[in-house]
Amino acid sequence: MLLIRCPYCEQERPEVEFSFAHQAHKPRPEAAGEPLDDHNWARWVYYQKNIKGVAHERWNHAAGCRKFFNAARDTVSSEIVATYKSGETPPVPESRIEGEDLSFDYENAEGGA
Amino acid sequence: MVAQPAKKQRFNALALFRNALSYHQNWEQQWRSPEPLEAYDVVIIGGGGHGLATAYYLAKEHGITNIAVLEKGWIGGGNTGRNTTIVRSNYLWDESAAMYEHAMKLWEGLTQELNYNVMFSQRGVLNLAHNLTDVRDTQRRVNANRLNGIDSIYLDAAGVKKVVPGIDLRGGGRYPVMGASYQPRGGTARHDAVAWGYARKCDEMGVHIIQNCKVTGFDIEGGVVKGVQTTKGRIGAKKVGMVPAGHSSVLASMAGFRLPVESHPLQALVSEPIKPTIDTVVMSNAVHAYISQSDKGELVIGAGVDQYISYGQRGSQHLAEETLVAICELFPQYKRMKMLRQWGGIVDVCPDASPILTSTPVDGMYLNCGWGTGGFKATPGSGHAFAAHIAKGEPTELTAPFALSRFETGFLIDEHGAAAVAH
Ligand SMILES: Cc1cc2nc3c(=O)[nH]c(=O)nc-3n(C[C@H](O)[C@H](O)[C@H](O)COP(=O)(O)OP(=O)(O)OC[C@H]3O[C@@H](n4cnc5c(N)ncnc54)[C@H](O)[C@@H]3O)c2cc1C
Ligand SMILES: [Zn+2]
Numbered sequence: 001m002l003l004i005r006c007p008y009c010e011q012e013r014p015e016v017e018f019s020f021a022h023q024a025h026k027p028r029p030e031a032a033g034e035p036l037d038d039h040n041w042a043r044w045v046y047y048q049k050n051i052k053g054v055a056h057e058r059w060n061h062a063a064g065c066r067k068f069f070n071a072a073r074d075t076v077s078s079e080i081v082a083t084y085k086s087g088e089t090p091p092v093p094e095s096r097i098e099g100e101d102l103s104f105d106y107e108n109a110e111g112g113a
Numbered sequence: 114m115v116a117q118p119a120k121k122q123r124f125n126a127l128a129l130f131r132n133a134l135s136y137h138q139n140w141e142q143q144w145r146s147p148e149p150l151e152a153y154d155v156v157i158i159g160g161g162g163h164g165l166a167t168a169y170y171l172a173k174e175h176g177i178t179n180i181a182v183l184e185k186g187w188i189g190g191g192n193t194g195r196n197t198t199i200v201r202s203n204y205l206w207d208e209s210a211a212m213y214e215h216a217m218k219l220w221e222g223l224t225q226e227l228n229y230n231v232m233f234s235q236r237g238v239l240n241l242a243h244n245l246t247d248v249r250d251t252q253r254r255v256n257a258n259r260l261n262g263i264d265s266i267y268l269d270a271a272g273v274k275k276v277v278p279g280i281d282l283r284g285g286g287r288y289p290v291m292g293a294s295y296q297p298r299g300g301t302a303r304h305d306a307v308a309w310g311y312a313r314k315c316d317e318m319g320v321h322i323i324q325n326c327k328v329t330g331f332d333i334e335g336g337v338v339k340g341v342q343t344t345k346g347r348i349g350a351k352k353v354g355m356v357p358a359g360h361s362s363v364l365a366s367m368a369g370f371r372l373p374v375e376s377h378p379l380q381a382l383v384s385e386p387i388k389p390t391i392d393t394v395v396m397s398n399a400v401h402a403y404i405s406q407s408d409k410g411e412l413v414i415g416a417g418v419d420q421y422i423s424y425g426q427r428g429s430q431h432l433a434e435e436t437l438v439a440i441c442e443l444f445p446q447y448k449r450m451k452m453l454r455q456w457g458g459i460v461d462v463c464p465d466a467s468p469i470l471t472s473t474p475v476d477g478m479y480l481n482c483g484w485g486t487g488g489f490k491a492t493p494g495s496g497h498a499f500a501a502h503i504a505k506g507e508p509t510e511l512t513a514p515f516a517l518s519r520f521e522t523g524f525l526i527d528e529h530g531a532a533a534v535a536h
Pocket of ligand 1: 329
């Protein structure tokens with residue numbers, strides 16, 4: 001189980017208090033200056049970056065303060081690099097294509113890190 | 114130069130006897146491990162069951178044998194070798210029923226067709242209903258199945274007890290069993306044997322099985338795929354079929370497009386072996402538990418998916434615990450058993466719990482993914498349908514509904530009820 005630091009409660013709490021709320025910093029088409037057509041709507045609603053590596057994601061402290069915040073988390077090791085409040089700039093960039101920023105291939109390591 | 118076929122010895126009782134005389138030291142190699150050629154007519158990415166089946170049916174049904182299957186690890190080492198092996202076809206919507214029932218029909222002849230014992234055991238599958246909503250949904254699904262000619266039966270609680278004498282219908286007071294859907298033709302199969310059986314037949318027809326060969330990029334010119342970059346160098350391809358399961362987004366992003374899938378860990382565990390106690394498959398979507406018993410006597414138990422995206426191939430402890438709690442409520446006699454092994458796989462889950470079989474924004478590149486938590490049962494059907502799609506270069510009746518375009522048209526195939534997390 002992950003230990004997640006809620007940036008509002010300023011506490012590390014067990015994962016079961018939180019719900020994962022998918023990709024962060026995903027603007028609606030209009031907000032990104034794009035037309036609100038079927039193509040862009042599908043991308044906003046359904047499409048995900050689904051990054052392998054460090055990803056920016058939304059979490060909700062569902063059984064705590066109930067606020068949404070963001071996390072930069074490594075989707076291979078599950079290490080939470082940072083959590084930050086909604087509206088704040090991400091403290092670390094996302095990985096681009098698979099594992100580029102990883103110094104260690106967790107996937108093939110027995111037992112993992 | 115093209116790949117060369119090689120006739121295989123047949124597996125049968127006589128061969129078993131003959132090989133016993135030489136202490137089983139002289140069985141022939143099941144498939145070769147050739148170095149990649151410069152180019153192929155079709156390159157399949159992903160040596161799981163679906164990728165190997167695609168190559169097999171391309172060779173067998175469409176006469177295309179100049180094929181390479183590229184696998185970054187070993188064949189069947191992905192979800193194909195990690196699943197709980199449940200096979201059934203009782204899905205709600207016509208499009209899925211057609212796909213999964215197509216697979217079921219192929220399963221029924223697969224051992225003979227491949228001359229390889231995939232240990233397909235039609236021991237029946239039950240999906241439990243624990244409350245009135247479950248009961249209504251289940252009855253609706255059973256009726257839809259029957260309209261599609263699928264052997265689906267609704268059992269009331271007493272009917273469940275008859276098929277599964279070991280179950281506690283009170284579910285420990287927490288998960289009362291009110292009924293179930295029952296598909297007698299459903300069951301289990303030996304997952305590794307499926308990969309090996311297809312690989313052996315592929316090799317026989319001259320398909321190259323290339324393991325430890327990871328695709329790292331694509332050569333795309335003017336929107337047309339020309340080849341793939343791999344850890345074994347560049348390999349040219351007229352057509353590319355991607356079947357990478359949990360890594361579908363990673364490969365798609367190498368080709369410059371995104372997908373509506375998320376990759377999550379799904380885990381399973383097996384117990385110490387015991388004498389036969391359960392001769393069917395019992396699943397419960399509501400409590401995220403499913404159980405069957407392997408021929409070795411181990412209870413094979415599947416748990417839920419972790420809520421977050423992960424490529425880490427292991428699930429969280431608390432999910433396994435929740436599943437075991439539910440199993441113990443339904444089968445109190447298993448309470449004192451010990452679990453032997455636990456593992457995870459990465460499943461690419463679609464928003465509508467249905468797969469994606471599609472042409473892509475890149476010409477000559479086709480994609481088969483999004484099978485999520487329940488694609489093992491579809492292996493032969495998916496390979497068969499995808500092979501036809503690749504060979505024709507356009508959707509077929511079976512694959513058309515599963516195109517990426519459904520996320521724009523809104524024609525989703527919502528199988529959360531039939532698939533949920535369980536399979
Ligand atoms: C714990 C668990 C239980 C399950 N239980 C069931 C069940 O009971 N019934 C059911 O129907 N389904 C079940 N499933 C789902 C089922 O396992 C999958 O849907 C199915 O096996 C997918 O098959 P595949 O061939 O597409 O994927 P895989 O077998 O995962 O094959 C994909 C292959 O692609 C390879 N690959 C990825 N990236 C690259 C690259 N860059 N280059 C080269 N190769 C690459 C991978 O190494 C992998 O071997 C379960 C899954 C899990 C994890
Ligand atoms: Zn909080």
